[in-house]
Amino acid sequence: MRDVAVVGTGMTKFGELWGRTIKDIFVEAAHKAIEDAGVDHIDSLYVGCMSPGLFVGQEHLSAVVADYLGVTPVPATRVESACASGGAAFRQAFLEVASGASDIVLAGGVEKMTDGADVTDTLATAADQEYEVYQGITFPGLYAMIAKAHMHQYGTTREQLAAVAVKNHRNGAKNPNAQFRSEVTAEQVMASTMVADPLRLLDCSPVSDGAAAVIVTSLDVARKLKKSYAKVIASAQASDTIALHSRESLTTLNAVVHAAQKAYKMASLKPTDLNLIEVHDCFTIAEIVVSEDLGLFEKGKGGEAAAKGLTSLECGKTPINTSGGLKAKGHPVGATGVAQIIELYEQLTGRAGSRQVKNARRGMAQNMGGSGASCVIHILEGQ
Amino acid sequence: MITARYHREIPQRYRLEAGKCQKCGQVHFPPRRVCSKCKGTTFETIHLSEEGRLVTFTVVRVASDKFSKQTPFVVGIVELNDGLRLTTQLADVDVDKVEIDQKVKLVFRRIQEDGRAGILCYGYKAVLA
Amino acid sequence: MVGVVGYGAYVPRYRIKAEVIARQWGADPEAITRGLQLFEKTVPGQDEDTITISVEAAKNALRRAQIDPKEIGAVYIGSESHPYAVKPSATILIEALGIGPHVHVASYEFACKAGTEAMYVAFSHVKSGEMKYALGIGADTSQGAPGDALEYSASAGGAAFIMGNERVVAEILHTHSYTSDTPDFWRREGEDYPRHGGRFTGDPAYFKHIVEAGKALLEKSKMVPKNFRYAVFHMPNGKFPLEVGKRLGFTKEQIETGWLVPWMGNTYSGSSPTALTAVLDVAQPGDLIFMVSFGSGAGSDGFIYRVTEEIDKVRDRAPKVRQMLDEKKVYLNYGEYAKFRRKIKLNE
Numbered sequence: 001m002r003d004v005a006v007v008g009t010g011m012t013k014f015g016e017l018w019g020r021t022i023k024d025i026f027v028e029a030a031h032k033a034i035e036d037a038g039v040d041h042i043d044s045l046y047v048g049c050m051s052p053g054l055f056v057g058q059e060h061l062s063a064v065v066a067d068y069l070g071v072t073p074v075p076a077t078r079v080e081s082a083c084a085s086g087g088a089a090f091r092q093a094f095l096e097v098a099s100g101a102s103d104i105v106l107a108g109g110v111e112k113m114t115d116g117a118d119v120t121d122t123l124a125t126a127a128d129q130e131y132e133v134y135q136g137i138t139f140p141g142l143y144a145m146i147a148k149a150h151m152h153q154y155g156t157t158r159e160q161l162a163a164v165a166v167k168n169h170r171n172g173a174k175n176p177n178a179q180f181r182s183e184v185t186a187e188q189v190m191a192s193t194m195v196a197d198p199l200r201l202l203d204c205s206p207v208s209d210g211a212a213a214v215i216v217t218s219l220d221v222a223r224k225l226k227k228s229y230a231k232v233i234a235s236a237q238a239s240d241t242i243a244l245h246s247r248e249s250l251t252t253l254n255a256v257v258h259a260a261q262k263a264y265k266m267a268s269l270k271p272t273d274l275n276l277i278e279v280h281d282c283f284t285i286a287e288i289v290v291s292e293d294l295g296l297f298e299k300g301k302g303g304e305a306a307a308k309g310l311t312s313l314e315c316g317k318t319p320i321n322t323s324g325g326l327k328a329k330g331h332p333v334g335a336t337g338v339a340q341i342i343e344l345y346e347q348l349t350g351r352a353g354s355r356q357v358k359n360a361r362r363g364m365a366q367n368m369g370g371s372g373a374s375c376v377i378h379i380l381e382g383q
Numbered sequence: 384m385i386t387a388r389y390h391r392e393i394p395q396r397y398r399l400e401a402g403k404c405q406k407c408g409q410v411h412f413p414p415r416r417v418c419s420k421c422k423g424t425t426f427e428t429i430h431l432s433e434e435g436r437l438v439t440f441t442v443v444r445v446a447s448d449k450f451s452k453q454t455p456f457v458v459g460i461v462e463l464n465d466g467l468r469l470t471t472q473l474a475d476v477d478v479d480k481v482e483i484d485q486k487v488k489l490v491f492r493r494i495q496e497d498g499r500a501g502i503l504c505y506g507y508k509a510v511l512a
Numbered sequence: 513m514v515g516v517v518g519y520g521a522y523v524p525r526y527r528i529k530a531e532v533i534a535r536q537w538g539a540d541p542e543a544i545t546r547g548l549q550l551f552e553k554t555v556p557g558q559d560e561d562t563i564t565i566s567v568e569a570a571k572n573a574l575r576r577a578q579i580d581p582k583e584i585g586a587v588y589i590g591s592e593s594h595p596y597a598v599k600p601s602a603t604i605l606i607e608a609l610g611i612g613p614h615v616h617v618a619s620y621e622f623a624c625k626a627g628t629e630a631m632y633v634a635f636s637h638v639k640s641g642e643m644k645y646a647l648g649i650g651a652d653t654s655q656g657a658p659g660d661a662l663e664y665s666a667s668a669g670g671a672a673f674i675m676g677n678e679r680v681v682a683e684i685l686h687t688h689s690y691t692s693d694t695p696d697f698w699r700r701e702g703e704d705y706p707r708h709g710g711r712f713t714g715d716p717a718y719f720k721h722i723v724e725a726g727k728a729l730l731e732k733s734k735m736v737p738k739n740f741r742y743a744v745f746h747m748p749n750g751k752f753p754l755e756v757g758k759r760l761g762f763t764k765e766q767i768e769t770g771w772l773v774p775w776m777g778n779t780y781s782g783s784s785p786t787a788l789t790a791v792l793d794v795a796q797p798g799d800l801i802f803m804v805s806f807g808s809g810a811g812s813d814g815f816i817y818r819v820t821e822e823i824d825k826v827r828d829r830a831p832k833v834r835q836m837l838d839e840k841k842v843y844l845n846y847g848e849y850a851k852f853r854r855k856i857k858l859n860e
Contacts, residue, residue, distance in 0.1 A: 120447040130392055131413065132470045134494065134506070136443065136450045137458045144441035145460060152439070152483050197442040245460045245468040250439055397608040452851070452858070453558055474559055475525050475842070491567040491608050492559040493595075499860060503595055505604060508559065 001098040003219035005229040008037025009342040014210035014330030015179040022056050022112035023068045029211035030069050030108050037215035038225050043102035044075040048089030048109035049334035054122040056115050082126035086337025087367030087376030093216045094235045103221050108213035111332035119207050126370035128243040142244050142371040144196035147285035149250035160303030162189040164284040165202050167312050172324025174354040179208050179330030203284040210332035212339040228349040234379035236262035244371045255375035256293040263377040271295040274318055275360045278340035280368040281325040322355045337367035348382030384497040396506035402426035410467050433489045435463035442478045457481050461509050474508040486512040514639045515683040517676035520572020521789040521833035522565050523669035526555040527841050528849045530664045536846040537659045549750020553667035553777025556653040558852050562591045563601045566651045567608045569672040572830035577674045581609050585643030586616040590626025591781045593653045594619050625807025627781035632813050634675045635684050645676045652780035657705035665749055667777025671785035681826050682817040686733045689813045690725040697808035722804045725812035726760045733816050737761035741799040744787040746806035747773035775837050793832040797821045
């Protein structure tokens, strides 16, 4: 497999984009990425989107976006892996370029969640329909059960969960594309409406519209195009049982562990070699558990680490979610995985403004679907 | 609720019918074609134990439209005495008095309904033993 | 010998006090509880209905009978609150209990005596030699119109009886039914709540049919009230069963074991059947039980049972109805009760 790099990015603001259609926001992001990369054509495109069918009644999204982006007749494919759709789309683009089949591929993600569909029902299609959702469980409910088990087993506290939300909002306030640009206090988090014990409204990522896209090319093409680019030094993916009750453990996400191991091996790196990580914080507990399963902290110590500020932008050795994470940046499901890549690219090319991590050289993006049934991990390296 | 889809799950939801791999003994609920442990493809039908303990739970306060009139309700993962885990609601319980490790048993209840005129859907819930 | 080989009851855990309902509608709580001799009633959970109640009651009956469910040849459920207007409740019950599919199933309705109808037909199938076992169930989640007198008593619960001819626990010696066109209480198709004729439901309906069926039963069997250890009558409120018992010549002592209504309310098709289970829970071998139900519209089914030695082996295999009535109760306020009973208009 040959070397692959990210050479251009583009995204819309994330938020409630009432006046925008799904194709319009995707085209905005994709077009920006193409301009940013300075390429005059693309060989193919992948679009990650969890459920355009249920959210806006539109399937065959690949054809729709290829049409409206004006790139027909290039091949276009929609990729779906619940909330890991974006990361999975990026991985497909990576593999297509790495294999030599294409030189320039667009990897984008989009979701339009505010058009009136029952969001709780639609997101729940990422879980086991017959044996989890049938019984009345919701998405927040699944992660709440993980939280309760983690609190019971390791003593993780309500305050530690809140620390994650506070940190991510503080970072998000510095991100011009974030849905929420205001900070929150721990008290506000712990007083917000209870959604599923112990998770409250401010423990949960929001409902968002948004799109994000990147241009992926071979390293040769990248060198010809740009002075600064980010090389993809690891791409890994893993699966786990669909239902939470079938997992080996309620407090360890095996898909994350496996994908991470493969990624570290591919890049010949240890967790401490990373300068920043974009983690899939669909709920505050997810960031805590993932930080452990990525090998950053000992199992059970993720909450303590968050509370101590070990993952903060200001004083953390390995800042997590400098973009604001899903919590503050927003979580248009299919776009998230690609937006994580964009944050890494900005950081590694020194374009992260007030969010900049000093001397950022290597970053990881961890994207996850459902209650952890799929996980896609990428590691990027700057020059 | 698509009636065929509901009808297929009746042996599991009403009678807790599971598939036990004849090669390695792994129990699958619902039954499946390929054993997740040994890749075997022959199974015998067994009935799960109806008693167990709560290994985790949450109190759902914001539910989908279908369940919205029932909030707050408890959903948990129960580990049955034969080792198998499943997700189920806890019925007839004070939501503030539920704790991990409590002993539970499964009962037959109406789980959901398809609006005013659609079919009624039954299945298992847990109550404190 | 043909009779009951297994029996079981089920009542939900929720309750509402008559005084709470009285205060809701501006009635005098004291006068209500004293007049009806009724203190509280059972309320089904939001996830319970006639089918789930029947399943739990039948599970208890199977625990006592210890037979192979596949040997049951017919299953009948009598109720006035079948969840489907078209689709018998027992079609769901048989799948839940592993009965059938080579089985006959039907739903019965006859106001409050649909349960004893199911029991009578089940008994007849075994008596005629048509099948080895048959299951008859009476269960209801009866509905009383808001602010109406029946709201104090309409409650939820049920009982199941497996009839057979081996290891009989309570032999059925005689039966008798008495029916007429007496429109004392009815519900038209499509209506949410039943209607009734006020005091017309008393002498011309309840008392007339129970007394006529009761007299015929005594004559048929050549027995007199004092032969019986226990007497069970349909219980629309606390007063009526004691009064009708008196008219037939029974004493309060004979009636009080089955007199569950002051704490259970009127479980309609479950009323006399659950009372019978309360009696079987304590009856001794050799005891005779006299039972007459009543269903508005109107009719009565009468039975005479003789308890056998088998009762001692069987009684403790499943929970007892008195225990279910007395333990783990959860009291509701009127708002919660109205929500549970879907008396609140939703935006559907």
